[in-house]
Amino acid sequence: MDLLWQTAVNATYAASYMALIAVWLVMIFGVMGVINFAHGELYMVGAYCVVFLYAQENFPFLLAVAAGLIFVGLVGLVMERTLFRPLRDNPLGGLIASIGFLLILQTLAVFGFGRRMGHVPPWTQDKFEVFGAILTYQRLFVIAAAIVLLAALWAFLKRSKFGRALRACAQDAEAASLQGISMNQTARIAMFIGAALAGVAGALTAPLVSPTPYIGHSIIVTAFIIIIVGGVGSLEGAVIAAVLYAFVHTFVTTFFDGVVANIVGLALMLAVLVVRPTGLFGAKERA
Amino acid sequence: MNAPDERPILEARGLTRRFGGLVAVDNFSFSVREGAIHGLIGPNGAGKTTTFNVISGFYAPTAGQVFFRGLDISGRKTSTLAAMGLVRTFQGSTLFQEFSALDNVRVGRHLGARARFLSRLLGTDRSSEREADAKALATLAFFGLEELADEPVSNLPHGHQRMLGMAVALAAEPRVMLLDEPFTGMNPEETRRMMALVRRIRDRGVTVMLVEHDMQAVMNLCDIITVMNFGALLVEGVPEVVRNDPAVIEAYLGSATANGANDAA
Amino acid sequence: MPGTGTGKLVRRIAWQLRLVFLFAVLAVLPYLLSYSQQEIAVLLVINVLLVSSYRLLTLTGEWSLGHVVIMGVGAYASALLAKRLGVSVPVSLLLGGGIAAATAAVLSFPLFRMKGFYFLIGSFAAGEIIRLIWKRFTEPFGGPKGLKRIDAFPDIDIGFLSIDFFEPVNYYFLALVVVSASLFVLYRIERSRIGLTFHAIHWQDRLAESVGIDTFRYRTLAFVIASFFAGIAGGLYAHYVGAVNPTRFGVDQMVYVLVWAIVGGTATFHGPILGVVVLTVINEIVLRALGLDTARPLIYGAILILSVLYLPNGLESLAPRVRERVRRWRSGPAATGEGAG
Numbered sequence: 090m091d092l093l094w095q096t097a098v099n100a101t102y103a104a105s106y107m108a109l110i111a112v113w114l115v116m117i118f119g120v121m122g123v124i125n126f127a128h129g130e131l132y133m134v135g136a137y138c139v140v141f142l143y144a145q146e147n148f149p150f151l152l153a154v155a156a157g158l159i160f161v162g163l164v165g166l167v168m169e170r171t172l173f174r175p176l177r178d179n180p181l182g183g184l185i186a187s188i189g190f191l192l193i194l195q196t197l198a199v200f201g202f203g204r205r206m207g208h209v210p211p212w213t214q215d216k217f218e219v220f221g222a223i224l225t226y227q228r229l230f231v232i233a234a235a236i237v238l239l240a241a242l243w244a245f246l247k248r249s250k251f252g253r254a255l256r257a258c259a260q261d262a263e264a265a266s267l268q269g270i271s272m273n274q275t276a277r278i279a280m281f282i283g284a285a286l287a288g289v290a291g292a293l294t295a296p297l298v299s300p301t302p303y304i305g306h307s308i309i310v311t312a313f314i315i316i317i318v319g320g321v322g323s324l325e326g327a328v329i330a331a332v333l334y335a336f337v338h339t340f341v342t343t344f345f346d347g348v349v350a351n352i353v354g355l356a357l358m359l360a361v362l363v364v365r366p367t368g369l370f371g372a373k374e375r376a
Numbered sequence: 377m378n379a380p381d382e383r384p385i386l387e388a389r390g391l392t393r394r395f396g397g398l399v400a401v402d403n404f405s406f407s408v409r410e411g412a413i414h415g416l417i418g419p420n421g422a423g424k425t426t427t428f429n430v431i432s433g434f435y436a437p438t439a440g441q442v443f444f445r446g447l448d449i450s451g452r453k454t455s456t457l458a459a460m461g462l463v464r465t466f467q468g469s470t471l472f473q474e475f476s477a478l479d480n481v482r483v484g485r486h487l488g489a490r491a492r493f494l495s496r497l498l499g500t501d502r503s504s505e506r507e508a509d510a511k512a513l514a515t516l517a518f519f520g521l522e523e524l525a526d527e528p529v530s531n532l533p534h535g536h537q538r539m540l541g542m543a544v545a546l547a548a549e550p551r552v553m554l555l556d557e558p559f560t561g562m563n564p565e566e567t568r569r570m571m572a573l574v575r576r577i578r579d580r581g582v583t584v585m586l587v588e589h590d591m592q593a594v595m596n597l598c599d600i601i602t603v604m605n606f607g608a609l610l611v612e613g614v615p616e617v618v619r620n621d622p623a624v625i626e627a628y629l630g631s632a633t634a635n636g637a638n639d640a641a
Numbered sequence: 642m643p644g645t646g647t648g649k650l651v652r653r654i655a656w657q658l659r660l661v662f663l664f665a666v667l668a669v670l671p672y673l674l675s676y677s678q679q680e681i682a683v684l685l686v687i688n689v690l691l692v693s694s695y696r697l698l699t700l701t702g703e704w705s706l707g708h709v710v711i712m713g714v715g716a717y718a719s720a721l722l723a724k725r726l727g728v729s730v731p732v733s734l735l736l737g738g739g740i741a742a743a744t745a746a747v748l749s750f751p752l753f754r755m756k757g758f759y760f761l762i763g764s765f766a767a768g769e770i771i772r773l774i775w776k777r778f779t780e781p782f783g784g785p786k787g788l789k790r791i792d793a794f795p796d797i798d799i800g801f802l803s804i805d806f807f808e809p810v811n812y813y814f815l816a817l818v819v820v821s822a823s824l825f826v827l828y829r830i831e832r833s834r835i836g837l838t839f840h841a842i843h844w845q846d847r848l849a850e851s852v853g854i855d856t857f858r859y860r861t862l863a864f865v866i867a868s869f870f871a872g873i874a875g876g877l878y879a880h881y882v883g884a885v886n887p888t889r890f891g892v893d894q895m896v897y898v899l900v901w902a903i904v905g906g907t908a909t910f911h912g913p914i915l916g917v918v919v920l921t922v923i924n925e926i927v928l929r930a931l932g933l934d935t936a937r938p939l940i941y942g943a944i945l946i947l948s949v950l951y952l953p954n955g956l957e958s959l960a961p962r963v964r965e966r967v968r969r970w971r972s973g974p975a976a977t978g979e980g981a982g
Binding site: 432455458459463464465466475486493497498499505508544545548 | 826829830833834837838840844845847848849851852853854855
């Protein structure tokens, strides 16, 4: 019973950062029609911002996280301008170019920090008990930050003018452009926020994961599973799928092992692709 | 060849197709007589294209059946239907744009040019391939396109591309050809030439069913016309009857007014 | 004029002469190389088969991210057959290709229910599952460390002739023979009606289906053939290097295949071959000489981006462009009215 509850608490933590990463991969796909394969590397760059500023240069943790947010957001802008905009009519080209970009970011990280795990000291050792399960403040902070950021995003998407424009572009780019919504402007904003959030997720979890330059691979696999299961183009679906997958993955990891958990996740994704390519929560196919 | 046969070659019974909550085709029945040129018309959104897509196997029907030469073919794959002799064309210039005109028709000869994998490798399929090429050229000649055989499709004028689309379908040697809007976007001269071609295809023993908006062409060309509205059968009959049917006139007028209102908005 | 009998004959002879010349160069080449360069040449020949088999799959318009894993299936299968069951290596090589092809045939049932982007992601997922299975099950796959001491190709020793395939030069010729034969088969397939049908499915699958082409069957066929030859490439690799592990067939390796194919250009048969040869030469000569080995992924990434952006048809498309420039330059600015620039 204790183990079950502890695993559930761990899964909640996993769900929070997974949602943070996957939601914007979905949004970027919706707005620009391209899958950013380098999304996991944006997470990695965010984590290394913390390695550099917090662990090596002793800046305050939160400052390092904020720097990660802005820096990775800017990297996202560069990607939008140099890759995705010129390749807007060529989604496969965009995806392949993002693979190229991924290699560049990876190699730069190796040059800067070496191949081995970057060590990030915890910013607090404190922990507390929730009905018998142990939760560190570091993890609690990630959960809280994810909830706040996702809520803020939700409000932004539903309430603000840009948010509505973004959703319009995601649903029907042509109709949106007829209504005078600028594709370039919208894509820029989507890419900045999407990259920044991947960066924040990396920065926040850096003390918990010991980042390597190659950590992006497992992140992108996770993100793919979530967006396929949740339904490409469905933000709510991505959040639900993140929670679902985090629980499945954490429980299988605890009771079997991590590799089996990954196999289960990928098999789940293949099954969804076969049975319901629009995802469990995605819109139904239209005529 | 033109002797009317009592048994329909193509028939739909109670055909229904839903998309989520939307009923595109609603308990629709019709039958096509062998050797006929059969028109399927109706106002925009009446369900003609969906009906075509269900008959040609692109969608499975939600309910009801389609019979072809007496066999229930509902839900079978498009390629299986083609092998049985039911071949469709597509709207506009849906062609293998990167191929030459001849290669397009050669692909159309797919069913007639069977060979084993090994003989493809060893090149012993040469005789059957030569035969396929000869037939492809003959099909091009039937449409008067033999001069353009080696021309890439993207260089052909629009009218020629439309004829080539029919040539690709005819090369598959169908018993029934389903033509999807064969006259749309054509000038009167091209329409006249195309109508003559459709008649000649019928005279080769191919039954023709077509969806079309050009009312005049349909009235002049078709032996029998089925009118759809709101996914269901409205009227069926020879052109003179359909032309003067009050329900048909009302359906078109109604949709015309609705369209007018939409355009104004 | 093209199409006339003599014209055809002349072109055919010219083509054959070029082929003879090419093989002559390939035959002399290893003797001009150092030992380590010979080893690279062996891997290059194997990679030529890998990327050419990949191109056959792309003919139907589907891009897989699992091709290198399929190569791994051939490598693991051939290695295990030889190691565990004592199957002689030439036979295990063929069986390895067969098992890779069978794996593809099974995978095609889920995968070809998808197209385009979904197929890409689906093939990625399927490949990762296979890789994780190698990693997870130490028996028989050896876990993360993989298989070691894989049987080498048996020496040929028939009195007057004795060939030791441990020597890179000899293995180079062996690989060259196997790969040339495979390329010939791939070429024949593409030039036959099967190739025409693959192209047709790529450009208009609905139209292809409407004239009786079973697009599922042909997509599967392309996938199975491509996988067979990828499996052969994998076997050639395993019995040369003597060790395989799950990381060797990871996504990074797949990215290299993509780079070779895209940089070379998939529109022609020789495009991807050109891609892998040029990039390997650049890699081994330029990067190694400059000591920039670790920068390889970065440079490959940059090349990949630049070629997607500026060379959508690959390196192969450069030649006509350059020729056009030269022609214009020769005929002078006045003739074209546009200037030589």
